[in-house]
Amino acid sequence: MVDIRQLRYFITVAETLHFGRAAQILHVSQPPLSRQVQALERDLGVTLIERNSRHARLTASGERFLDEARGVVAALDQACRNAQLVAAGSLGELRIGFMMHAAHSSLPPIVKRFMEERPEVDLQLKETLPSEILDQVLRGDLDAAITFGQGAVKGLAIEPILREPLILAAPDDHPLAGRGPITPAMIAEEGLIVTPRIVAPPLRAAIDSYFAAGQAVPRVRLETQLQHTIISLVAQGIGIALVPHSMARLGTRGVRFASLDEAPEIEHALVWRTDNRNPALPFFTRLGGLGRA
Amino acid sequence: MVDIRQLRYFITVAETLHFGRAAQILHVSQPPLSRQVQALERDLGVTLIERNSRHARLTASGERFLDEARGVVAALDQACRNAQLVAAGSLGELRIGFMMHAAHSSLPPIVKRFMEERPEVDLQLKETLPSEILDQVLRGDLDAAITFGQGAVKGLAIEPILREPLILAAPDDHPLAGRGPITPAMIAEEGLIVTPRIVAPPLRAAIDSYFAAGQAVPRVRLETQLQHTIISLVAQGIGIALVPHSMARLGTRGVRFASLDEAPEIEHALVWRTDNRNPALPFFTRLGGLGRA
DNA sequence: ACCATGAATACCTTTTCTGCATCAATCGAT
DNA sequence: ATCGATTGATGCAGAAAAGGTATTCATGGT
Numbered sequence: 027m028v029d030i031r032q033l034r035y036f037i038t039v040a041e042t043l044h045f046g047r048a049a050q051i052l053h054v055s056q057p058p059l060s061r062q063v064q065a066l067e068r069d070l071g072v073t074l075i076e077r078n079s080r081h082a083r084l085t086a087s088g089e090r091f092l093d094e095a096r097g098v099v100a101a102l103d104q105a106c107r108n109a110q111l112v113a114a115g116s117l118g119e120l121r122i123g124f125m126m127h128a129a130h131s132s133l134p135p136i137v138k139r140f141m142e143e144r145p146e147v148d149l150q151l152k153e154t155l156p157s158e159i160l161d162q163v164l165r166g167d168l169d170a171a172i173t174f175g176q177g178a179v180k181g182l183a184i185e186p187i188l189r190e191p192l193i194l195a196a197p198d199d200h201p202l203a204g205r206g207p208i209t210p211a212m213i214a215e216e217g218l219i220v221t222p223r224i225v226a227p228p229l230r231a232a233i234d235s236y237f238a239a240g241q242a243v244p245r246v247r248l249e250t251q252l253q254h255t256i257i258s259l260v261a262q263g264i265g266i267a268l269v270p271h272s273m274a275r276l277g278t279r280g281v282r283f284a285s286l287d288e289a290p291e292i293e294h295a296l297v298w299r300t301d302n303r304n305p306a307l308p309f310f311t312r313l314g315g316l317g318r319a
Numbered sequence: 320m321v322d323i324r325q326l327r328y329f330i331t332v333a334e335t336l337h338f339g340r341a342a343q344i345l346h347v348s349q350p351p352l353s354r355q356v357q358a359l360e361r362d363l364g365v366t367l368i369e370r371n372s373r374h375a376r377l378t379a380s381g382e383r384f385l386d387e388a389r390g391v392v393a394a395l396d397q398a399c400r401n402a403q404l405v406a407a408g409s410l411g412e413l414r415i416g417f418m419m420h421a422a423h424s425s426l427p428p429i430v431k432r433f434m435e436e437r438p439e440v441d442l443q444l445k446e447t448l449p450s451e452i453l454d455q456v457l458r459g460d461l462d463a464a465i466t467f468g469q470g471a472v473k474g475l476a477i478e479p480i481l482r483e484p485l486i487l488a489a490p491d492d493h494p495l496a497g498r499g500p501i502t503p504a505m506i507a508e509e510g511l512i513v514t515p516r517i518v519a520p521p522l523r524a525a526i527d528s529y530f531a532a533g534q535a536v537p538r539v540r541l542e543t544q545l546q547h548t549i550i551s552l553v554a555q556g557i558g559i560a561l562v563p564h565s566m567a568r569l570g571t572r573g574v575r576f577a578s579l580d581e582a583p584e585i586e587h588a589l590v591w592r593t594d595n596r597n598p599a600l601p602f603f604t605r606l607g608g609l610g611r612a
Numbered sequence: 613a614c615c616a617t618g619a620a621t622a623c624c625t626t627t628t629c630t631g632c633a634t635c636a637a638t639c640g641a642t
Numbered sequence: 643a644t645c646g647a648t649t650g651a652t653g654c655a656g657a658a659a660a661g662g663t664a665t666t667c668a669t670g671g672t
Contacts, residue, residue, distance in 0.1 A: 027323070086411050
């Protein structure tokens with residue numbers, strides 16, 4: 027059976043056209059070299075090197091085979107190097123899930139740094155509903171994810187990376203827009219636009235706790251999944267909303283923000299399976315601290 | 320050192336994720352298989368298969384390496400097959416030179432058939448001056464060539480493939496145009512357009528012999544290398560010419576042809592080095608007979 | 613806790629590879 | 643034309659590697 031040693035031997039002989047010199051280069055003696063090339067030719071059933079006891083030169087088959095053999099050897103070396111790079115976490119792919127609330131806050135600095143440090147790792151970002159994210163991590167569809175902080179889950183590592191307060195988002199012609207700490211009573215009568223409970227339970231819990239602390243009951247006017255849609259509806263004057271502080275950075279026209287009195291906080295956390303053996307994963311999770319920036 | 324056997328073993332184990340079954344498929348017993356995979360991992364310094372005594376599954380490096388190892392094995396198999404195809408003359412390249420006079424006569428049928436029979440051979444056609452063609456064959460720049468027939472040359476095989484008479488080419492308003500056998504005396508006073516002697520000695524020799532047989536002396540008005548140019552100049556009424564019969568097939572406007580009395584003939588021949596070992600060459604030279612068509 | 617399964621290890625046999633010595637063929641010089 | 647130098651091939655013995663059988667070790671399910 028043709029093997030790599032035979033290819034390496036043949037390539038060297040083909041390059042020097044001299045069995046003795048090739049043997050020196052390969053650090054073997056000449057007889058085994060001759061025999062290996064013979065064995066290769068016998069296996070192929072093809073004469074690759076035409077040789078009399080004085081000269082050696084390639085046949086047409088030999089020229090062709092030299093070319094392709096070089097490719098095979100190079101591909102093998104590359105494969106070995108790549109396997110090592112993958113094991114070192116410098117090459118490969120990493121599937122990261124994130125809830126939309128992380129897109130403007132904790133996610134970007136982590137992703138940016140990771141891509142700088144591990145440019146050869148194919149980072150696959152998948153925006154997912156918070157309610158589905160844990161399942162996907164547990165199933166192994168995601169290597170890691172950024173979602174809301176929560177209690178321990180068996181088999182998962184959960185590392186908090188960001189706490190941010192909720193703030194009030196109101197149309198810019200609204201009397202409370204831009205004003206100081208807002209108490210629950212001040213907005214209890216307003217129509218509220220919120221994310222459905224099923225989509226982001228911790229966010230709804232934070233909103234509920236805020237109103238509960240002021241003995242108020244929020245009036246939900248509309249539910250919609252995407253944060254951007256909520257902001258957009260606020261800008262249209264359809265209602266007000268309580269949103270994570272990072273939404274204020276977007277500078278959407280027609281919306282102004284105001285801090286809340288005793289503002290509830292939501293927590294972002296990095297989550298991954300403790301038995302996930304993707305070598306690139308530790309280099310991602312160790313960046314969790316950047317989420318605070 | 321990593322070798323092909325290790326790759327094949329690893330691939331089979333990776334595909335079955337079961338050392339025992341893989342060993343059956345490979346027709347070896349399980350212990351050597353385990354040892355080869357271990358050796359591979361030791362050489363790479365990387366764990367490819369995570370295994371306890373119950374289950375086996377690939378690591379990230381293993382997945383990657385499986386992919387690339389398959390490529391390496393496939394490339395090797397392909398290289399072996401191609402070497403055999405080249406040796407059989409079914410793959411490779413063949414450099415064929417030809418004089419322009421062959422382009423409309425002996426060359427096309429040979430080339431057409433060869434391309435049908437050996438579609439994977441890269442046929443490189445190089446139009447060359449007859450005066451240079453033998454040197455290129457002797458130097459090895461060409462595997463074979465079609466040129467004028469001539470005496471034996473040491474180291475070359477020369478096989479005649481076509482004899483064709485010269486004919487008169489004249490402007491279509493010329494009194495001799497289209498007429499019967501032309502004797503030398505009938506055109507001795509006309510201005511003649513010819514190829515330079517150095518470019519195609521046998522052609523000039525044929526023309527000379529024609530006039531010499533009639534005790535006439537041609538009046539050369541113009542010399543130019545390419546046959547097409549000669550025909551074109553004739554069409555313009557600049558002169559007449561004696562050209563190979565195959566030129567009549569072109570049907571150039573403004574030119575008519577007439578046969579010559581005791582017409583001299585020129586011979587086309589296939590030429591190649593007898594020591595040329597290009598396996599595709601015999602399949603080309605054996606088609607020489609088609610040149611007569 | 614025990615049993616069945618599957619991979620690793622121990623040990624021996626067989627095969628293959630290497631190196632040394634030598635042979636054979638070719639080319640150049642005399 | 644002959645001889646010597648060069649270079650690839652061959653014969654043989656020792657070394658290394660691969661394979662096979664028997665057995666052990668670890669794990670997951672009952």
